[in-house]
Amino acid sequence: MALAEYRNYVAGRFVGSSRQFDDVDPATGQVRATVHEADDSLVAEAVEAARKALRGPWGEATVEQRAAALDKVAAGIERRAEDFLAAEVGDTGKPADLARTLDVPRGSANFRTFANLIRTAGGEFYESPAPDGGALNYTIRRPLGVVGVISPWNLPLLLFTWKVAPALACGNAIVAKPSEETPATATLLAEVMHEAGIPAGVFNLVHGFGPKSAGEAIVRSPGIDGLTFTGESRTGAVIMKQAAEGVRPVSFELGGKNAALVFADCDFEAAVDGVARSSFMNTGQVCLCTERVYVERRIYERFATAVAERARALRLGDPWDRATQLGPLISREHRQKVLTYYELARREGAEVLAGGATPELGGANAGGWYIEPTVWTNLRQDARCQQEEVFGPVCAITPFDDEDEAIRLANDSDYGLAASIWTTNLKRGHRLAGRIEVGLVWLNTWFLRDLRTPFGGSKLSGIGREGGRHSLDFYSELRNVCVKL
């Protein structure tokens, strides 16, 4: 059977390239498609096409016209939901049920949400004192210009559209690059954009890698007015240096080493379920996943035993089998990295309560990048496995004696993305939410999203907030107009 081919989408046309690379199915280890890598000149063409689109009808489009365009894209994703499902599962190997309930609906919800938000977005207005009368100050929104979007592989459709939708809502034109590991859903999105009649050049898609490839070409292009990036903190630092040329704004959603704080007064079963889900969902490849679990000593042993049982019970296998709960890791290299941490944890003195190895799977999945969900205890706080982001299905469980110690341990991290707190004492939960150094706190839940809320991290976990009006603010230039009366 001929392999699928994923092409770039530039100036309203699908464009091939003489340089190609393989797209591998993580669930089987088999090559599933060929990807056309954009070279520097194609990226430059995409940037030029985007700039030209801003000078055309898109640059003149009213807010309602842009919102209607976003609604059309959302409807296109909904119409082709089964194609997106197959593409997301093929890209990542994640269980089809997860993609069906999380990624594909979020793809369209991102467009619908930002269509509605831009329709209703107001500005600021002040009646100001001035000599001989007064003045009125009000704000208007203008697009940033050409926005570079660079996204990772873990939730490819969700994270790509999370950036593309608000950038378009604000009237920008885009040059976007999905991860080299997950080119399929982004290519489908380009087809949907085409079918929805989004004018040529407004949305450009380029495929390729980071350094010395399409990613770096986007970042270095002087025609890019702003950069929005999701990925590793280290990559963010490299991009930030390059974006400093031209003083271009950046929005960064980066790595995490997220903590869960579990108090003895929690709803025990709900907390075990929540912590297990937050540690293992998507095979631990969600930036918000819990990797550090701090448990009040009184329930520590029982809690650790229960989470380990949950880990051992998870079914790994074919993403299309309804019984499958965990898919593979994204690539051979990533599995090697996670296995290196599994070995390191043992050297650092961890007791392995569950997992710690690669599973034996039969059939087509024998060649996939599967790994066992793993639970560690007895790790010191300064162990590398307690401090570095693993980005796999693993958590370390550690006891604490009181609130102050719990907060000290949670905050002892270079990262500051998310935390979850499990307690039935809401006063305590609220108090601790104010003391924990992260951008996102979940109280008795995890990854429950309202797309209007601010999303982002502190410390190494990012710069800025997206979500709701925060996205509108990043993807717009706010202009103040002062009228002397």
Ligand code: NAD
């Ligand atoms: P990555 O940083 O390796 O790659 C992300 C993207 O950047 C890819 O498209 C890649 O090709 C590109 N890239 C890499 N180097 C580049 C360079 N020098 N210039 C331009 N582009 C470059 O990250 P990943 O491995 O794809 O994703 C996993 C990481 O992403 C984890 O650290 C995870 O925590 C983080 N993440 C964070 C969030 C968040 O919202 N905070 C969300 C998802 C993932």
Ligand code: 6OD
């Ligand atoms: O839900 C979101 O909007 C979001 N940005 C999730 C990020 C998950 C990280 O892997």
